[in-house]
Amino acid sequence: MPVEAPPGDAPELEDTTEVATLGLEHQAERAKARQGFLLGLPTIVYLLIFFVAPLGFVVAYSFATRTSTGRTELRDFNLNAYARLGDDIIMTVAWRSLWMAVLATLICLVLAYPLAYFISTRSPAVRNMLLVAVMIPFWSNFLIRTYAWRVLLDSDGLVTQGLELLGLGDGRILFTSNAVILGLVYGYLPFMVLPLYAAIERVDWSLVEGARDLYASGWAAFRRVVWPLSRPGVIAGSMLVFVPSFGAYVTPAILGGNKEGLLGSYIVLQFLSARNGPVGSAVSVVVLGVMLVSTLIYFRAGGKNL
Amino acid sequence: MNGTTNGQGPAVELAGVVKRFGDRSGTEVTAVDHIDLTVMDGEFFSLLGPSGCGKTTTLRMVAGLELPTAGSIRIHGEEMGLRPPNKRPVNTVFQSYALFPHMTVAANVGFGLEMRKVPASERKDLIDWAIDLVEMGSMAHRKPTQLSGGQQQRVALARALVNRPEVLLLDEPLGALDLKLRQQMQFELKNLQREVGITFVYVTHDQEEAVTMSDRIGVMHEGRLLQVDTPEAIYERPTTRFVADFIGQTNFLEATVASGEEVVLANGDRLRLSSDQPSGSSVAVTVRPERLTVHRRGEAPMDRHCVEGRVETVTYLGNAVVYGIGVDWMHLEVRCPATLAGDRRDVGDDVTVSFEPDHAAVVTG
């Protein structure tokens, strides 16, 4: 600068540069936000059309009118379908779904916790191998995995024969609620193991050492340190087992015969046989509600992802 | 100044630069608070400060990775404004190196040239030059994951230098290395900078590193640039308590400004030290421990400023002895070259501590 500015002018000079550049940052941020939005736009539009709109239609259906021919018409919106939710037949199915789902969740928890604990105390190499061994059934064909039990439980299946050989009744549990619960546990057990593992693996084992140092027995250290710290995993796993069990359709269809239908089966029945769209939709909305509430509980409990 | 600038003029100019970060809850944090700074062409300039002082944010604004909330940034006189990083004549050596793990060393080094569409034939020569410059010739076909931390650091340097940027920005490039390697790299970096003659802006929290390598240092604290000067001036004549304390060990003697030429210590002693603070304002006089001398009581020379006290601690450091001296109104640390045991003061000895007024500086804050 050839001319030295008098000291009094300095703040003014500063102000002009500030005015000149103020807003550039916001301008750039807005441009970047727009880019991000545009990048996500096709996906947003797709989900709006093929997910959000269908969801809206189901909700609308649950308030719609059913004609005498079994068609659902989107007019004269009413609460008739919801009024029918109190019917004995629906309540029976709902209660059965609820206790089966709760029981399946508890059994999964009892089976999965020790396994998850075992896996997380292995060396990293073994741990990865065992995790893959859990992930494979987690993702592979659910239908066929359920069917495999049907082979075992069939009248001349291996489990049936085995139970009879041991003198435990006639061994036929296919098409009973026990078979359905077995199927649910088998199908959703990996959903319990993985979040439990993730939670237990995160526990800082020096805390356990600290507890042992403070005279806790192994069991007490577990109960007072590991168990409370793994609670988020317990909640996540329970949600992941409970929600699909509550709305299950495939498992009761294959292992439960026609007698042991759950809410999922009931919904299917309403749409494909009884042709009662509003009631089927109302039950779907209720199942959806249960799912959303469970998810909220899960996030409240500090869960971050699935 | 010891011939720091190559004379062509300013390379980087920051004027009134402010950066505020707003978080989701709406509270704003001012990371950089009205910084004015000129880095000269060919200079090795360091931004020094504790973590969170805004030095990295300042560097990122020069690189274009962040945009300032207010203020202007010029590089060789050209206003950067909204210019994205890929259109700025600067290159960065990142703290984490940020080498592309899926490319070989040579491909990493050639990336910038490729993006600027330098013809393949020329590119090869430049890549070879840069890789040889950092002595990584034998590693050109390795992947970054196969290299040690020090080697990755060299590749990151070559990847930036190969583009012959007008200014090279370095964000704590030696932070991840162990002490010995770090000292070696400091030396090499300084030589490299002289060799290529590129302006370096170097961010570090390590005061020793900054002092060893830099032509000038800017000390930052809580978003503000407190002092810009040569390493020697920063060490010998700090202007704020923070700078004095951050660079090396020091003693503070609480004082009040009596006039422009004199301060009054807390015990009433007067010292001839100039200060730009108004009379009556409270300041501190800082003296480095190695600038103090310990004498038997009454043996201090007359031309030095003296304070009387008693030895409280003696710490033997091998090449030096540090005395902790209690003065009735404060505590002083004195660092002396090690002498034989018989010649040392002992705990409980009454002593006089002296220093030359030239070796003291008045600091504020």
Place this chain on the structure above:
Amino acid sequence: MSKGVAKSTAEPQGASRWLLRGHSAAVFAFFYAPIVVLCVFSFNDSNAVGNWNGFTLDWYSDLFANDNIQSSIWVSVKVCVVSTLISVVLGTAGALALERFRWWGQKAFDAVLYLPIIIPDVTMAVMMLVFFSETASWFDWIPGVNLQNGLEKLVFSHVAFNISFVSVVVRARLANLDASMEEAAADLYANRWQAFRRVTLPQIMPGVIGGALLAVTISLDDVVVSSFVSAVGGTPLSVYVFGMLRKGVTPLVNSVSVVMLAASMAFVMASLVISRATGSEREER
């Protein structure tokens, strides 16, 4: 390191240690025994399922001679390939938009993107059924699309849930990717597109491929949604097999099941291997 040291305290001592090991072995047996039995009996030379009568491949040759199965396999493959391609593109774009940008409405989008993963499949099926029965005619104007045809409906609904699975996998990968990589690319004169193509994409590729394989698996395995939207004569394999095996256990069903399970497991393993192999490489550093 600390975990290795602390393992002695983590693992119970004495009898409970062996109880824990025994339990874990039993649970793994529970996972795999039914699958093994199913495989073994698919080679059983008998119509009765429970008794071993010697080895045969007859059921597999029957399977490949069955025209219905053949045509439903083709339906499955077509739907799977097309829906996977679309969901990989949309899912990856969605993941990038969520992970690398901040924009208005992002949180709502994030929530909607998670829903298809946790929604019970019966609900999803009902949604698709109702939606297509109400709107099939709306899409007639798009050339080449005819929603009376089951194939399009299958593709549209498979994409609707697979976008979410792809984007979750890709996002996990993106989140692990050092953001300074992209900054370094920009610093080295790459524009946004060049930085994405040369630096980001190669590094998230394992996630993209893993997500694609997952989408393939889920598309091939889906029964409930598919059975609600597929048209007569255009049923995918899973739906066809579901109809067969509801009727009961036959050796033919066993052999189809083994083929489906094998395919499913192969894709899952490939997906896990690809996303893990590169994942562990990062951990080492």
